[in-house]
Amino acid sequence: MATTLTVNGTAHQVDLPDDVPLLWVLRDALGLTGTKYGCGVAACGACTVQIDGEAARSCQVALADVWGQVTTIEGLGTPAALHAVQAAWVEHQVAQCGYCQSGQIMQAATLLAATPDPTDEDIDTALSGNLCRCGTYPRIRAAVHAAAANLRGA
Numbered sequence: 001m002a003t004t005l006t007v008n009g010t011a012h013q014v015d016l017p018d019d020v021p022l023l024w025v026l027r028d029a030l031g032l033t034g035t036k037y038g039c040g041v042a043a044c045g046a047c048t049v050q051i052d053g054e055a056a057r058s059c060q061v062a063l064a065d066v067w068g069q070v071t072t073i074e075g076l077g078t079p080a081a082l083h084a085v086q087a088a089w090v091e092h093q094v095a096q097c098g099y100c101q102s103g104q105i106m107q108a109a110t111l112l113a114a115t116p117d118p119t120d121e122d123i124d125t126a127l128s129g130n131l132c133r134c135g136t137y138p139r140i141r142a143a144v145h146a147a148a149a150n151l152r153g154a
Contacts, residue, residue, distance in 0.1 A: 003063055007032065008075025018064035022056075023047045025063055026072060034073035034102045038131075045130030048103035049073075055110040073102035076109060085109045088147035096134035104130045108144050116152055118144065 002015045007030060014029050026032045026049070035058055038046030042057035049058045052068030077083035082090070085108045095101045104127060111118060111126040118126070123144045132140065 005063070005066060006069045008070070008072060014063070016063055018062060020063045021059050022049070022061040022063060022066055022070070023058040026058060026070070032072050032074050036099055036102060038100070038103070043129075043131075044100070045103040045107060045127075046100050048106040048130065050106055050110055053110065053113060055107050071106075073106060076105065083109060084147040084150040085112065085143070088143040088150065091146060092139045092143040094136050094139045094143050096136055100130060100132045104132065104140060108140075108147065111144070112148055112151055117148055 002013045003018070005012050005014055005025065007026065012030055014025055016025060016029060023035060023037060026035050027037070035049055036046040037059065038044035040059050042060040045057065047058040048055050050056065050071040051061070051066060053071075077086045083105075085105050089095065089101065089105060094104075107127050107130050108123075111123065115122050115126075120141060123141050127140065127144075
């Protein structure tokens with residue numbers, strides 16, 4: 001039975017079993033490969049997307065359990081108009097290997113939507129479930145502060 005799923009503002013019909021993880025729907029059925037597979041048990045955050053503005057680990061959300069519109073890294077901004085978090089990531093040269101970055105960015109965007117002027121502790125707490133094997137945490141924190149200032153117009 002086909003399921004209608006709205007991803008990045010576009011409705012998609014997917015004919016997959018209800019228990020298929022959203023991660024595989026995005027990557028395999030829709031070709032949106034910016035969302036990464038990291039661990040498969042929601043421990044690393046590489047697969048983070050937003051569902052109705054809430055950060056979610058797509059490896060652990062079954063297709064039948066998607067509760068609203070999905071936003072992936074591909075839908076957060078565009079190459080011509082990056083989201084403030086994406087622009088700050090580039091400005092602060094956050095990525096090394098880059099594998100975790102889409103999940104980090106999606107989690108950071110979720111944080112800033114709820115907390116426009118986060119403290120270091122707010123950032124560390126919100127992003128604590130997103131692992132970076134390269135250890136770029138100081139640059140991640142700096143980029144989040146820069147994006148927050150940009151979004152506030154500071």
